[in-house]
Amino acid sequence: MKIAVIADPHFHDINHRQGVGVGEGAAIRTLADTAASTRVFNESYHATRALLDDIVRRGISLVVVAGDLTDDGQQSTMAAATALLDDYARRFGLRFVATAGNHDLYAIHGRHQSKRFLNTDGSHTLVSSDPAMQQGDSVERIVSDQMYCGGYGTAIPALGAYGFFRREGDLHWECPFGSDDRLEARSFEIVSADGFTRRRMIDASFLVEPVEGLWLLSIDANVFEPKDGDLDPRLEKSYHDSTDAGWNSMPRNKGFVLDWMRDVAARARASGKRLIAFSHYPIVDPLNGTSTDEARLLNDTSFLRRTPNPEVSKVAAATGIKIHFSGHLHINDTAVFRDGDDFLVNIAVPSMVGFPPAYKIVDVGSDRLGIETVTIADVPGYDAAFPYYRIEAAREGLSARVAEAENHADFLSRHLAEMVRHRYLPKEWPQDLARLVPQLTLGDLDAFAGSLLPLTVEDATAIVGREQDGAGAMDALPLFEVIVDWYRLRKGREIALDFIDPARIAAYRLTAQRYAAGSWPQGSLQDRLGSFMRMMMDWLDSQPSRDFSVDLATGEVTSSAHLGRTVRRQTGAA
Structure with missing residues (x-):
């Protein structure tokens, strides 16, 4: 049995600008915003299709999505992203099982989103769901409800076909609260650090058996802890963003999920089920023990803020979950945590909108998992936004080096170089x-x-x-x-x-x-x-x-023979 594991598609529909009629405005994000971001935007439209096409060509039908399916959870973006997956499910029989990422939803009530879109002359228009958002240096401002990112109550039903609710044909389904899949039955109380502010929150974790003998454990590691004080629960600023929290906040705020994980792992062993867990966030340090050196060399980096501490990895390993896939950081990594007889292997899955563009194929064996990493360098339509970038660059005096890329992987390599120049060196070093x-x-x-x-x-x-x-x-x-x-x-x-x-x-x-x-x-x-x-x-x-392969009894990671490595292209530096 083979499974594809993808992470962080961040799908963005470049054909529909929110706030205007379909076909009346291309939704091309600016080059300036792209260069300043850790991910690219416009290229996700064609890259996600190329990714799914590659999975279809390989005859794989079960696809795990480790969070951040959407650009930023905007209503119109959510509709376009789910329509794309549903189209591949209908035409090619793909079955998607997902978890929600920090870009897919926000707490209970959601939050505003604002984006700048290019016009044909290189200027840009601001489209926002927030009526109070200032126009800035955009030539126009459009206010549209379609830009709003929903909370659990709207985002999870939108993603519902991907395992969040019981589905006919599934051999087993449950959540930490039992067998009732209604959202109102899946809420818990979350408390601020000072103990005085209490909110009802939803946890969207679930366990599903889509085929005989395989248990897929989707763990909702989003934690929206309320800030101290009697703040308006509808406002984004009333919560600590889950972006940097991740697993470090789970033991304190979602201990019941860890208890459930322990019970699931025990039942999987007793019944001979092959258990694969995934969440959006890494559960083992993906910096491979270099965190101390990074802290000494650099300022406070996003990698350091998002690194799970050893105590959290220890608690997670003690649940008996052996294999965990994660996204969020857009990196390719394998990390193993050991504590006595307990071990936990975290396999970090790259994104198609950040270097390197790749995904994982899991070959599920009786005693080992075989992991193949597939890099997708060639994406038809990868350069769809390049003409817009060149016009913007000429107007604003920007570098358009990224628009000289020969393929999608080359583009992302060049984009990384621009990030080093404009983001990492000035902000992290x-x-x-x-x-x-x-x-x-x-x-x-x-x-x-x-x-x-x-x-x-x-x-x-x-x-x-x-x-x-x-x-x-x-x-x-x-x-x-x-x-x-x-x-x-x-x-x-x-x-x-x-x-x-x-x-x-x-x-x-x-x-x-x-x-x-x-x-x-x-x-x-x-x-x-x-x-x-x-x-x-x-x-x-x-x-x-x-x-590589992972021994499910010992956690030993063994490299597969990989001969004939070649250099595709050295790009994006000078």
Whole structure:
């Protein structure tokens, strides 16, 4: 039996601008907003279709969706995304089983959404569900209820065909509250940190047996904890956003779900069911133990905020759930947590709207799971928004390098480079290091590693460009391009090797060895750069993340033979 696991499609309908009639306005998001985001928007329209087409070609009929099906849960977007899945279910017999992501819904009452859409002259129009939203530098503002992101009461019924309610033909269905699938029977009380504010919230977790012997456990790890104070429960600001909370908030706010997981795991073992769990958020540290180095090197990053702490992984592993798939971070990773005899394998699934564009195929065996990672480089129509981008870039003085991409994977690789330039360096990196990056090369990093004296950023400028004995061909490589490769490895692990010249990887290993051989005071430039190189090596040498198998009895992860790896294209840096 084979299952496809996809995550974070973030589907956006580029053919219908909310607030105007169908066919009266293309809904192309701006290049500026795309460059500033961790995901691309317009490309999801064709990428989601290419993803589903690939699944159909492989003869797979059961598809798990690990959250964020929609762009931002807008009513019209939700309708378009579910219509697309329903079309593939009708035409090709696909069965979808999903969990809701933080972009699909918000608490009970939902929240406003506002987006900027390009006009034919490169200007943009703001479309918002919020009448109080200011127009800003858009040439027009349209207020439309279709932009509103719903809460549990509207979003879950919209997604209902994907396992959230009992379906005829299912061999088993239940939720943490029993066999009653009505939303009103699936509510619980959630309390603010000070204990004074109480709200009724819905939990959308469920267990379904779609085919004989297979249990799919969809865990709703969205936690909308009310903030302290008697705030209006209808407002977004009255809750802590689940985006950064994830599993770290589950034991405190949804302990009943963990108790239910333990019971489900025990019953699965007793009845010989193959149990596969999934939620939107990672349940084991996806940074592979590099969190300490990341905290030392960088400012407060989204990865660090969204990393589950070891105590949470310990509690989750104790439930007996062995295999868990996650999305949310748009990365390709395999992480294993062990505590005595307990273990938990978290398989992070990439997204088609962030580097690398890929999904997972699970081959369910009697004692092992085989995992294949499929990268989809070619997407018909991937460049549909490129003409709009070029017009906007000319009007606003922006770079249109991403619009030179040769395929979808190349586009996402270039987009990542632009994120490094415009988002990660200015927002995540300490200012002194960010200012130094444009001046340095890989050869300079080697030179710093060869200095026995600890250096400051100010000291570094005296060494920059100094010729070194035995300088290699890679010494002139700009540090910015090294950092882009660093992020490619951070997000793609093994898949990133398809996008990085092997000569670069060899040079990075030599530089990392030089730093590993040295010792400098904490906080010195070499100490900080040593953390940078150490993380890169940890990602290069981490658990197999492309094609591997998992022993269901021991949690042992074994890499499948993967020969003939080739470099597709090195892009998006300079």
